[in-house]
Amino acid sequence: MKIFKLSAITSLFNAGFYLATSLIVLYFSDIGMPEFLIGLAMTLARLSYGLASMFSGAMADRVGRYYPMLIGFILGALSMLFLSLFRSQYLAITMVILVWVAYSIYSPAALALVSEVSRGTATSYGWYYFFLTAGQIVGQALSGNIIKLGGYGAAFVSGGALSLISAALTWLWFRDEEAKVSVNLLEDLRKGVNILFRNRYLSYLAVALSLHGIGFTMSFTFIPLVARLDQGMSEPQIGFALSLWSFGNLIATVPLGRVTDRIGGREMLIYHLAASSAVWWIYPFLKDEMLIYALMLIQGFVGAMDLPARRLLLVGISEREVATAIGSLDSITFILSSLGNLMAGLTWYMGHWAPFVIGCLINTLGLLILLKMGKSEAAYSS
Template identity: 30%
Template sequence: MKRNWITGVYLAFIFSNLGYSLWYSLLPIYLRGLGFEAWQIGFVFSLLNLATSLSYLTLVSFSEIVGRGRTLIIGFGMSAAVLLVLAFIKNPFCIVALIILYSLLGGLKTPVGEATIADMGRSLGFSLSIFYLATTAASIVGSALSGYLAMSLGFSMLFIIAGVLTVFSVTFIVFTYDYSKRCSKISNQTLKRSFENIRLMLSDKTMVNFTTALIFHSLGFSIINPLVQLYAKEVLNFDEQSIGIVMAMWNMGLLLAQIPSGGLTDRFGGMAMLAAHITLSSASWIFYCLSKTWSETIFSAFILGVVGALDMPARRSVIVQLKRHIDSASIIGYIDALTNLAFILGSSLGGVLWSTLGYSMPFIVGSVVNMFALIPLITLISSRREYSSI
């Protein structure tokens, strides 16, 4: 049953990511077409990250109450409903509101799925890499098809396809989850459990330093994140289909580097790999904004993916290893929530920098801010080495 349950989780997230990448890959372009300015697009992404943070801070403990399977069913089911409604809404503000609602459901899905893989996998880094490999492969297909489908069928059809694929995700969980077992202790106080877990996490100095490093990294990345597609659209004059291919190459880099990344994490440790990821990230962001031709953009997007692949196996491995008395799903959700709060500031700041100082400045500022993440991370690495040598 354990193998069937893990397989169900894999398939659910593969189908969900395939649908998600269809519309999310072109979301900045879609919002631009609705009349949004660059700073407004940045503000929308700030709201999306605020919604995700609130979700991770509050809803993730739901899995400790009703079990991970039931939580995933609710999360995927409601997400599918939101996507299908989005296909028939034309008002820009209603569209943004529904996308925010979709983000609010994130705490019922991603941290729960990742925690399931982390807790049940044999080798932590390798198991997570396989999970990210599978979901990234789905994202490559979705990104590559997004531009073609949007141009030929319209953006609304992307939401319909994504909704149907997410319904399949619900089906996979329903037929593989073992309802005879409870994965958690029963409680009627989700918010109380959430804030108690947060208090325990913040009382751990090691976890605080680690989270601080991730916050700086997330702040830097959030400054450039919604502008990668806009750079291809407005600076390089690519059409939607070409932008979809650029995003697919980004995901291709993620795909090809996932397994090596997991192996390197198991060999050198999550802390060291995360430090390497942060350093290389700043370099890759600058490299992307220096791209002037199609071939340079494709190559730089691929490098973004390769460098990005170093992140999650290392990050999740460290999180699971540092946890104390908190469920894996909860601690992954809480740290993601705190780091996503940085996205609220970063996404808006990136849009303002783009509008006022030019297209290169968000990438430069984001790269500089990102490097500050090395300070608490190196401090943490040094303290752990001193402790191990005693």
């Protein structure tokens, strides 16, 4: 029962998060930010997520799951609500950074809680991501229409309200999960860094997924701008396209989680990286609306291969410090992959196709590392 309560809470927050951030690139553009500054803003947001994850994962192992979840949801709500009040470029960037930090604070704790209230299999993570993605679909599908009806402020306020509901439900359902609170940020940072260095397999995995993350962020950053400038799509159409991506992820996550339990996390990640390069390469050259929708749906299937597979690997690597392992891997991959946002802004002027194609090439390097790691090394590290 707790897994469904947890999934409902995080699904609501995810709906609010994507209501506020799905089309944030268009909002930045509309308040006068050049593409380079947009790329820099998204770099700072992902970098902040990565740095905060290093602390939050270890904190969740030390103080319990309740407080990080509650703090993350409250911070997310306040940041989204304040975002609705500002038109200043730099204040808007600051609030978006805080929204991402809020996500990084709650996420490792919630993921660790999944392993505690279930069997910790890829299938259980698949169900969790099923509900998480359902919230994402709602947020993305509604974002364009809410912006069209009430402006960006309406989307930000709606997102903040959903985050507040998540905080209230966390207090109602999970306050018995609280532990004795003691704040030791340096110790949390030391634990997060240490687990990366002492586990060779986790280190290789971090490098491979960081390269994958750079490729992804290079490709993903300007999807809304390419859709508006080159493909002639409106905000509701862009929101619908992104929701199709999430819908494909939704319907494929649980079945692919079961496949991952059978074939292994490393093998599924190999398929994921290979398919990702193909999809990203194609996108900027499409002009037909229906083909764009179809590709977004396929990208959802491809994306569903990722997170249950990497979470399954992490549970095997460190069962006693699973939140620390999750936080550390998320931290290093987000810190390094944040470079992709900046690189997207720099390469945008080479042609709107350039961030996508270069991102594919970088992603392929991550695929080669995964292939080189081999099954025997995975077994050794587990």
